[in-house]
Amino acid sequence: MTRLAQRLLGPVTLLSLAVTAWLGLWVTPPDRVQGDLARLVYVHPALAWVALYLSFGTATIASVLYLWPRTRSVTADRVAVSAMEVSLVFILLTLATGSIWGRPTWGVWWAWDARLTSTAILGVLALGYLALRRANDDPEARARRSAVFAILSAINVPIIHFSVVWWKTLHQGATVFTSTRSLKIHGIMAWTLLISFVAFTLAYGWLVRARYRLEVARAGREAALLAEAIARRAAEVVR
C-alpha cells in the first residue's frame, strides 16, 4: 500500500461511514412492512460480512501462511492476530445489532436460533484465540498454537453460513439475492446497502492496519526490554 493510500484510508473510511449513515437514516424510505426498523439492513449484514468472512478469513489465511514453511513469517502471525481481534469486535457488533432488530421483530433479545448460536460460538472461539496467545510466552509456540487454533475455528464459518439452510431458523435466509441470483432489493436501498459494505470493509482495513502497527510496536518494545534486561545482568556480572 502506498504512503498516500495509507494516509487517505482513515479519512475515506470516515467519509464512507458518514455517507452510509446519511443515506440509511435520511435518504432511503422506510420499509413497507418493517418501517424504520429495516434501516438496520444498512449496518447488520455489512458488519456480519466483515466479522465472519473478511476478518476470520484473513486470520485463517494468515495462519495457514504462517504454518506453511515456505511462507512462514512474523508478518503473517501479526496479520492473523490483528484480523482476529478486529473480527471479535465485529462479531459482537453483529450480535448486538441483530439483538436490537430481534427484540421488536421476534419479541426477544436472544433466540436459540442456529445462526445466532453459531455466531456466538464463533465469538467465543475468537476470545479463545486471544486467550491462547496470552497464555504462551514463547513467541514461536504462541504463533504456531494460535495458527492451528484459528484453522480449527474456521470450520465454524461454513456452519454459520449454511445454518439457515440446514436448520429451520428464525433468522431469514438469503436477504440480498434470490435463489436465482437476482436482486431482492432495488434502487437507493440497494445502493445504500452496497455503500455500507464498502464503508465497513474500509473500516476493517483501517482497524487491522492500526492493530498491526500496534503489534509491531509491542514486539519492538518487548525486544528492547529484553535487551535492556540482558545488558543490566551483564553489567552485574562484570561488577
Added chain:
Amino acid sequence: MIRVAGRVARKDLLIEWRSRVLLWQVVPFGAMALLLAGLALGPTRAGSSGAGPGLYYLVMVLVTLLAAQRSAQVERGAGTRASVATLGLDPAGVFLGKALALCVELWAIGLVLGAGTVLFLHTALRAALVASPSIAATLAALAAAGTLYGALTTGDGSAATLLPVLALPGFSPLLIAGERSFSAAAAGGATGSWWVITLVALVVYLAAGVVLYGVLEDA
C-alpha cells in the same frame, strides 16, 4: 504410522489401567454430573421430558474435557517430549494413538453413563441400543477433537486451564448432532442427517490432527 499409533494407544491405556484415574475420578464425576442434572431438572421433568439424550451428551462432553486434559498431561511429564523427539516418532501416529486410547476410554465411560441414563433418566433401553452406533461415532469424534485441543494447551501451566474455552465451542456441533441422533432414535425417527455431521466432524478432526499434530509437538 499405524504401528506408532498402536504403541502409543497401548502406552496410554496401560497408564490409565495402572493409575485407575479414569475409574476413581472421571467415572464418579460423570455419574455425579448426571445425577445433578436430573436434580436440577426436578423429578418430573428429568424422568418424562425426554431430557435423557441431551443430559447424557452434556455430561459426556464434560467428561471428555477431563479425559482429554488427562491424556495431554501424560505428554507433559519431564522428558516425555524430548524422548518422543529423540525417538523420531511419526507425529501423525502419536496423534492417532492418543485419539484411539481416548476413544476407548470414552466408550467405556459412555457405556457406564448410558446405563445411568436408562436407569435414572428413564430413557428407553431400546432407544439407547438403536443409538449406540451413533453414540460410538460421536464419542470417537469427541476423542479426536479432544486430543487435538489437548495438544494445543500442552506446555505452559497457564495454557492448560484454557482447554474448556478452546474445546467446548469445537465440541458443540458434535453435542447437537449426537443429541439429535439419540433423541430421534428414542422417538423412533430417522437419524441419517445427524450421522452425516458426526462423520464429517470425525473425518475433519482426524485429518486436522494427522496434519497439524506435528506442528503442535514442535511448538
